[in-house]
Amino acid sequence: MQYFFNTWGSLEKKLLRARHILLCADFDGTITPIKPRPKEAKLGEGIRLLLRKISKRRPFIVGIISGRALKDIEEKVGVKGLIFAGNHGLEIAYKKKNFIYPAAKRYVPLISQIARSLKKRLAPFSGAILEEKNLSLSLHYRLVKREKLPRLKEIFFRIIRPYLAAQKIKLTYGKKVWEVRPPIEWDKGRAVLWLTQRLGPGRAFTIYIGDDATDEDAFRAVNKIGGISIRVGRKRGSSARYYLRNTKDAQRFFRRIGSLKK
Structure with a gap:
């Protein structure tokens, strides 16, 4: 696992070549610190503005993939035009339509x-x-x-x-x-792959950033399609290829992504 910013030069070249970039992130512990009570978690205005800025720029498509309920994560983030997935991807709001995994x-x-x-x-x-x-x-x-x-x-x-x-x-x-x-074969990784398929096979370069055990499914899925998997907090045995130190480092990541010039 490499520190993300130590490899920024080579990763930046990949991003600049991409026609579409699907940028997906977990919420708690990734773009906002974990709080003792789930309802206390609040998204900082700085990261909210960054998400809004990035989502309005080509070639980015931004998604928030959370274990929270879909309505809850939409309200917590409060940015229109993003893709939202709740319940670890069992429910997805995409292009003004809501998808619930049938089973x-x-x-x-x-x-x-x-x-x-x-x-x-x-x-x-x-x-x-x-x-x-x-x-x-x-x-x-x-x-x-x-x-x-x-x-x-x-x-x-x-x-x-x-x-x-x-x-x-x-x-x-x-x-x-x-x-x-539910005991079904659906998780954050499959949700991310579902989204990449909606964008068209091979069209989207995918980035996933998360911090917890349930994000490991997404790390593995993104690795298989040649994307970038990033864990917030270094952990031995994680499937993520890169790491960031903490949520402040994650904000630095979003600032760097937001400053990309194509």
Whole structure:
């Protein structure tokens, strides 16, 4: 994994040759710092202006690919004209149309049932935050006291274990969060590939920037099509080819991208 700005010269040449550039980024931990409570995350005005500026320039097409619900991420970013993907790509807003991965819809009642079961048991755990996102759910435990975490984990897995055993759900792990998702072969990587195909085979040079475990699918997908995969925060074993140190470094990345002259 190389530091992105150490290789900027050669990467810049690739970007200048590209006819179309699909620039996709995660939200939390990538273009804005992770907050203890998901609702507290706010996009800085500086990065918002950069996203707006880049999206209005050729050859860029800008997408935000998040684990948040689609409506939530659209409101958090607040920039018109971008592509938005929520629930790790299960729902996508593209060209004024909303796409929901068909197989995901039938799991909505099941996800809701699990959420109800969890809510009944979360009262003793101050700081546990259940994020219901229709197509998936997340249980954030960043604010839960350390001595209570083992008990919370025990209850959580007792509730979801039967569904996991029956392959009715999929469990993924993020930064201080457990995520319950439909057990289908769709993720951020497949969402990014879906978008590149909409632009036409071989037409878009793709960049993906993210920071968490669920972004690894996108890193691998982008690598396969010869794009640029960037992780915010260096991590051994990541599929990303390049890294940035933190969200401030990511803002520097967007400034550099925004200053490209073709």
